[in-house]
Amino acid sequence: MKFTWHNDSSTPMKVKTLLAAHGVTRSLLKKVKFHGGAILVDEVPVLAIHMLTGGETVTMVTPDEVGNDHLGVSTLPINVLYEDRDYLIVNKPAGVASVPAHALPDTTLANRVKGYYQAQGYDNEVVHITTRLDRDTSGIVLFAKHHFAHSIIDHQLKAHAMRKMYLAVVSGVITADHGWFDGPIGRAPDSFIKRMVTPDGKPSLTEYWVVKRLADKTVVRVRLHSGRTHQIRVHFAHAGHPLFGDELYGGPLHAGIERQALHCMQLQFFDPFIEQPLTTFAPLPEDLVALIEN
Template sequence: MKFEWKNQQDEPIKIRTFLGQHGVSRALIIVAKYHGGAILLDGRPAYTSALMTKGQVATLELPSEKSSEVVTRCDDPIDILYEDDDYLVLNKPAGVASVPAHHVERADSLVNRVKGYYERQQYENQVTHIATRLDKNTSGIVVFPKHHFAHSVLDKQLKEHRVQKDYIAVVEGRLDVKHGLIDAPIARDSESFVKRQVDPNGKPSQTEYWLEDNLSGASIVRIRLHTGRTHQIRVHFAYLHHPLVGDDMYGGPMWLNRQALHCSHIKFFSPFKQKFIQIDCTVPDDLAKIVN
């Protein structure tokens, strides 16, 4: 894979600094230098410490990414919401894990399905990078960067909280607050390997929400995450005494055979397309029936 940028700056600049301004991490530079790629200045090999002047072109060449033999291929279908050369965005159904679990006999996670899709498409890069994950029983948007560089720049945006992710949830009880922010730290429950809880010694966690509608005994909320802790939405609404419908782990009423949570919207910036990518994903039938 090849990426090129023309220097428009008046002052000389080191190649590595210039590449860094375009989202190229140190790890990617190492891959290019020592693992089958190249760094070029005006088409010729160059040291990253070399200076480039206005009008010169820096090129980053990255080797093809070979598939991992550890990941099993699965040819079950995927629901593609968006795809370009850099990102594959899927609608994950409830009941399918985002990543494979070691204790499951048949590998049928979204990662396994994407591996099957990449092999059928005969893509140059065969590594199944996954940037966003959802719990097995949560539905909605999951993003797969299609190469190391795309994963690196999106991961940086996620860490800097520059990716907008919205969810739709149905919670127990009547919410009277139209707009709220749950600011409560989350830690692992000492009595469970899986379960989390609000804990003053936990990691900072913020969940913003808007009341969309009140139902009979439940409320529809739109949610935006400002941090990305495990089970964050489920823990925070249980903390408010409004657990998610279908969430038996956190005390929700079992009106559904999975937690009523759906990732409905994502917005992130693609430096490759030089634009924001926005994707919406409609609520699936099982949640729509509860809403109706």
């Protein structure tokens, strides 16, 4: 793959300095150098320490990424919400794990994406999953289609520059139209899976807005300002409003939904390859629609 920039600066700088300013990491530069890539200045091969003086065209050629043989291939379909050269955005159904784990069959979303890449005949077959959802949470999952795109997203995640919005149906009626939960989250002492608000947990911040109040439930729009395991589920349960269908955290069951009522409905991030924000929406699944309407 080729990525090209024009050097508009008249201040002398090394090629690697310009590349770093555009998000190219040291690890990616090593792959370019040692695994068949190239750096060109005005179409002439150079080293990363080559000095630029202004007005040059700099091109980085990255090597093809061979798929990981340890990740199995699934031919089960995926629901593609958006795709271009650099990113693949998928609407994950509830009940499908994001990535393989112990005792899980090779039918996770990552396995399905690898099968999709092979069916499309893509040169890059490495599956770079950049956002994940719990198995029983539905909605948007973002995949980077190459190492460079993955490093861009990692940087945005660390800087909390990515905007992820969820829709949840919680038990009880929340009176405030807008609010925050900032309780630190850590592991529950009696469970490997369960989390809880605890003084020695990691800082966690959740923001919510009430969308609709019903007799025994509230529909809320939620934004994560940190990315802890089960964060939305833990914070609402701690506040006395566990999600419908969330057996792990004491949510109401037998309400017509067989999993936690949580859906990642919107994702927004700045895409430097198209030089503009990219926003994607995932429609509500039928079980959540039925829960709200009923």
